[in-house]
Amino acid sequence: MTVKLQEWLGKGGAEGLSWLQLENFPDTGRGVKTLRPLKLNDVVLTIPGSFLWTIEAAFDDSVLGPIIRSVKPSLSVEDTLAVFLLFIKSREEGDEELEVCSGSSLYYLTQQLKQQIKDDYLQLLNNLFSKHPDIFLLERFTQNDYMWALCTIWSRAMDFQLPDKQFRCIAPFADMLNHSPDVQLCHIYNPRSDSLQVFINYGPVPNNRLLRLYGFVLPNNPYDSYDLILSTHPGAPFYDQKVALLESAGLQVNATFALTLSDPLPLDVLRYLRIQRLLSSEISAMVVNREARNIVSARNEAEILKALIESFEGLLANFGIPLEELQEKIAFGLYKQGDNVWAAAHVSIGEQRILRMALQKTRELLALVICAQCGKADEDNKRCSRCRKVVYCGRDCQKKHYKKHKVICD
Structure with missing residues (x-):
């Protein structure tokens, strides 16, 4: 040739x-x-x-x-x-x-x-x-x-x-x-x-x-993504009912979700996990009342958000070299520009950045579900009227948490 x-x-x-x-x-x-x-x-x-x-x-x-x-x-x-x-x-x-x-x-x-x-x-x-x-x-x-x-x-x-x-x-x-x-x-x-x-x-x-x-990368690639794989084991409680609910929501039992810079925590990830973590009583309510499918309990939401935080923290801990260290090595020319090591570093940087954004967004969502003082998940929890970034189960918890919260409340 x-x-x-x-x-x-x-x-x-x-x-x-x-x-x-x-x-x-x-x-x-x-x-x-x-x-x-x-x-x-x-x-x-x-x-x-x-x-x-x-x-x-x-x-x-x-x-x-x-x-x-x-x-x-x-x-x-x-x-x-x-x-x-x-x-x-x-x-x-x-x-x-x-x-x-x-x-x-x-x-x-x-x-x-x-x-x-x-x-x-x-x-x-x-x-x-x-x-x-x-x-x-x-x-x-x-x-x-x-x-x-x-x-x-x-x-x-x-x-x-x-x-x-x-x-x-x-x-x-x-x-x-x-x-x-x-x-x-x-x-x-x-x-x-x-x-x-x-x-x-x-x-x-x-x-x-x-x-x-x-065989190449683009530094600061705007299309960087991380593929998050979610699956439900056939031995999980109420597996058949949950599969039916997932399918009715247009979701697959074994699904891959692309976390991106513009959308680090897609709504479908939350929808999938909400169904996966349903209790028997919640499944029955959804089967009887289709409108109930749009109602998420505070218990369910807190559970899936805590699980996501644990997963994202675990994924980030598995990276061999942290984001900041990779950025320093590239900035100081420790990786030869354009070679495989340099390119691999950019892949790691892009995925770590997305996972950190997903982790931050998950933490922000959890802060709107559980009481900032006692951690109670309840539908009656009320947001801070000033910053609206945290919730409290009652006046007592709000007062006890004030010294910590006033530093970040804006």
């Missing part, structure tokens, strides 16, 4: 690249720089389909094609492309970042993917590599080599939904173009002209996904 790219450049393809040049950017690392301003919907690059890395290109290879077509069960698209990359690489040749983001969703997902890669490699080894040792030299098709190839597919491939099939490819040079959240499109494949038009937007993607799929 390197030869084919050189042929394309030699035949005039370079004209389309005359206003693009490779650049090392201080924030995002290696990428492509435009030498003229871009307007909305400007096409950055058009690449002929014959230069794309696809499973069809792998099948057309005179040596590799017949072999991978004969593999049973058939290889997945990702494994076909990964083997293709490894095959070309073998012919051409003669985890600090994980610790930095420990505690983040990216960390746990990466650990799962490592095990998946190990299992998938063993299948490839048994079904393909070991059966053709003359083609797949085992010292060049190791598990680490497979991981490199597969991660290249994950971070560089482009996906398109065509009328008759799902189309995935790797496009030379196009994967160097950096992301901008200020434009509307990423890339378009035109099956009529068999060409790929490249823009520079990957969509509203958080840093944990940008790093995992594309």
Whole structure:
């Protein structure tokens, strides 16, 4: 494919690249720089389909094609492309970042993917590599080599939904173009002209996904998020009734909620937990009276908010390096700008910031449910008439708490 790219450049393809040049950017690392301003919907690059890395290109290879077509069960698209990359690489040749983001969703997902890669490699080894040792030299098709190839597919491939099939490819040079959240499109494949038009937007993607799929991050990414997973065990009390209530509220029993900078504690999280923590009497009231579904008891609300606070505090405690320490390391240049450790630090910073916002919002909500002095949860608790940020169960508790509260009351 390197030869084919050189042929394309030699035949005039370079004209389309005359206003693009490779650049090392201080924030995002290696990428492509435009030498003229871009307007909305400007096409950055058009690449002929014959230069794309696809499973069809792998099948057309005179040596590799017949072999991978004969593999049973058939290889997945990702494994076909990964083997293709490894095959070309073998012919051409003669985890600090994980610790930095420990505690983040990216960390746990990466650990799962490592095990998946190990299992998938063993299948490839048994079904393909070991059966053709003359083609797949085992010292060049190791598990680490497979991981490199597969991660290249994950971070560089482009996906398109065509009328008759799902189309995935790797496009030379196009994967160097950096992301901008200020434009509307990423890339378009035109099956009529068999060409790929490249823009520079990957969509509203958080840093944990940008790093995992594309290998870079955006500092202070406005689309950062943390995926909060909630589930209810089948052995939980009144499971069937609660499942029915969850479904009637449009919620799944095993649900993932995106906590974001703009909405660190979505209402659906509270709705889910309210149903999960219902007592038998509260469930019966909701079944009999549909209007009761909008009524939340102080007991129920206090219970779910306390549970959330405990969960958020636990999640934050699991991060290997606290937010402030990561920010200091970046500010003082202790992480080389643009490398994997630096990028992982930004993932951790973004997720910790969101979890702290969620924790703060949860604490504020709890302060409106339980008495600030005695902690009693009651529907008759009354807010402080001045700041309206805390509640009291009665006059006595309000007087006892006054010395502490007057410092923050405004």
